[in-house]
Amino acid sequence: MKKIELEDFSNYQYLSEIKLTEDGKRCLFVVSQADLDHNSYQHHIWMADLINNKVMQCSGGGKERGIILESADTILFPADRDGLVKKANAEHQECSAYYWFKFKQR
Secondary structure (H helix, E strand, O other): OOOOOHHHHHHOEEEEEEEEOOOOOEEEEEEEEEEHHHOEEEEEEEEEEOOOOEEEEOOOOOEOOOOEEEEOOEEEEEOOOOOHHHHHHHOOOOOOOEEEEEOOOO
């Protein structure tokens, strides 16, 4: 049996935060993958359309997780895409930023 090497971890994706919408039409989840170059993980929110059997990536910043289901077609998630939260924290100020994502109606 081959020993697992550090680089092997970058080939695996991990699912977390699996959530089913109240109407049962969508499943949201976070896909995480090791980023060895930056000694961190990339996290992206994905959505599975259970009616049409389609899966799509909903975020692209690489740090999105903490999905909040606001309704069957709307999610919220924290993200610091413009760096304002990091800047406020450096100045010892409280700050948070949430992004709102609404799925198209079918």
